[in-house]
Amino acid sequence: MTMTTQVLDKILMLACEECGLVIKIPELSCGQKGSCPRCDHTVIKKIRLPYHRVVAYGIACLIMLILSVSFPFMSFSVNGMGQEITLLNTAETLQHFEKSALAILLMLTVLILPAVYILLMLYLYYHAAKVKHLGHINNRPKTVKHLCRVLFKIQPWLMVDVFLIGVLISLVKISALADIGLGNSFWAFCIYSFLVVKCVALVDRTWLWQQFFPMQQIKGVDVGDSHLDHNHVACHMCNQLNPMLTAKHGKCLRCESDLHPYKPQYSLQYAWAYLLVSIVFYIPANLYPMMYTVSLGESEGSTIIGGVILLWEMGSWPIAIVILIASILIPVSKILTLIYLYYSARKRSNDCSYIAIKRMRLYRMTEFIGRWSMIDIFVVAILVAVVQLQNLMSISPGPAAICFAFVVIFTMLSAMSFDPRLFWLVKDKSKYGSELNSIQQ
Numbered sequence: 001m002t003m004t005t006q007v008l009d010k011i012l013m014l015a016c017e018e019c020g021l022v023i024k025i026p027e028l029s030c031g032q033k034g035s036c037p038r039c040d041h042t043v044i045k046k047i048r049l050p051y052h053r054v055v056a057y058g059i060a061c062l063i064m065l066i067l068s069v070s071f072p073f074m075s076f077s078v079n080g081m082g083q084e085i086t087l088l089n090t091a092e093t094l095q096h097f098e099k100s101a102l103a104i105l106l107m108l109t110v111l112i113l114p115a116v117y118i119l120l121m122l123y124l125y126y127h128a129a130k131v132k133h134l135g136h137i138n139n140r141p142k143t144v145k146h147l148c149r150v151l152f153k154i155q156p157w158l159m160v161d162v163f164l165i166g167v168l169i170s171l172v173k174i175s176a177l178a179d180i181g182l183g184n185s186f187w188a189f190c191i192y193s194f195l196v197v198k199c200v201a202l203v204d205r206t207w208l209w210q211q212f213f214p215m216q217q218i219k220g221v222d223v224g225d226s227h228l229d230h231n232h233v234a235c236h237m238c239n240q241l242n243p244m245l246t247a248k249h250g251k252c253l254r255c256e257s258d259l260h261p262y263k264p265q266y267s268l269q270y271a272w273a274y275l276l277v278s279i280v281f282y283i284p285a286n287l288y289p290m291m292y293t294v295s296l297g298e299s300e301g302s303t304i305i306g307g308v309i310l311l312w313e314m315g316s317w318p319i320a321i322v323i324l325i326a327s328i329l330i331p332v333s334k335i336l337t338l339i340y341l342y343y344s345a346r347k348r349s350n351d352c353s354y355i356a357i358k359r360m361r362l363y364r365m366t367e368f369i370g371r372w373s374m375i376d377i378f379v380v381a382i383l384v385a386v387v388q389l390q391n392l393m394s395i396s397p398g399p400a401a402i403c404f405a406f407v408v409i410f411t412m413l414s415a416m417s418f419d420p421r422l423f424w425l426v427k428d429k430s431k432y433g434s435e436l437n438s439i440q441q
């Protein structure tokens with residue numbers, strides 16, 4: 001019997017992090033995933049050849065990252081005047097315009113955090129393979145716990161794929177003004193983006209924790225219980241069930257993260273606070289120019305909506321539609337949807353699970369599409385870096401860019417701090433309480 005099977009045999013129960021239902025995990029075979037019978041959230045994935053595939057994709061990803069920053073990314077020329085930029089130049093130029101916050105945001109979400117994520121992933125999967133081989137964890141468990149926590153905390157902030165779409169949109173925008181050349185790093189970056197997305201999809205939180213620290217059984221909790229039974233505290237980091245806290249603050253008995261007992265009011269207050277901050281930033285983000293264009297000595301600012309109208313009038317309506325969706329429709333609908341969800345979160349209704357599932361789907365969709373609003377910020381960053389031909393034609397960032405970035409960041413923080421278990425307010429033990437649904441991926 002392999003170590004993985006032994007470990008999985010020991011799994012007894014975990015609580016679904018989205019609806020709070022306590023469920024039993026069945027024996028999964030490779031390529032299967034287990035999803036919650038009540039809310040359909042994927043709780044565990046067991047991928048084929050986990051160690052080999054993750055290491056192969058991770059190493060390929062790092063090579064592509066190095067190639068992405070080593071050569072010219074793209075070039076731009078008008079009437080014989082032109083320039084060539086590397087990926088790192090985009091951040092440098094933003095810094096030149098005293099937009100350090102934007103430069104840092106760009107570097108973090110596109111290069112630094114993905115690199116840290118891939119390195120941590122390689123380190124942890126290498127050690128997981130060693131644990132499987134030796135049968136016990138031989139390096140410092142505290143370090144492994146710490147690194148696992150960092151890995152899962154940075155995951156939502158990787159925006160390589162969003163940046164790539166931003167690059168493609170800027171290319172179409174600039175191609176109307178000048179001749180564009182694509183450097184070797186551009187192609188490396190395309191492959192790097194694909195590999196980062198693939199790596200994120202391969203890493204499974206429940207499975208990875210289980211390789212190092214098997215789940216522990218606690219007394220007094222049954223399959224079919226939930227957060228409404230107040231007999232356990234589920235860890236948000238590793239899914240371990242913990243006994244109810246006696247002290248005010250407690251640490252998870254498996255991963256040692258801070259435990260957050262189910263406190264509906266507390267989670268809602270944080271979610272509302274972040275949402276209000278994002279609404280406040282949304283006003284200057286729309287009133288001030290996103291960027292200034294200097295053409296033959298004349299400077300002109302363009303706001304988000306102004307940019308969309310200009311693109312439409314120029315005939316680039318496909319890009320106008322993308323920018324309209326990413327910069328106006330997504331943030332506005334995300335803010336409105338979150339207001340609706342937070343407002344209705346604690347309202348009971350007759351057909352609870354139907355309503356809860358509908359709200360849950362809306363919440364998941366909002367979380368998923370929110371980060372795509374960063375497209376416009378990345379478009380501005382690329383345009384500022386590429387179009388710098390002094391008085392002939394140059395683009396500089398406007399004050400709205402950073403405000404808009406804050407809108408995206410704070411709506412993401414708001415959705416993250418909201419506890420979706422607030423949608424599930426009725427105990428329905430008779431209907432659920434079976435094993436996870438295991439589905440072939």
Ligand SMILES: [Zn+2]
Pocket residue numbers: 016017018019020021036037038039040041
């Ligand atoms: Zn669930």
Ligand SMILES: [Zn+2]
Pocket residue numbers: 235236237238239240252253254255256257
């Ligand atoms: Zn934990």
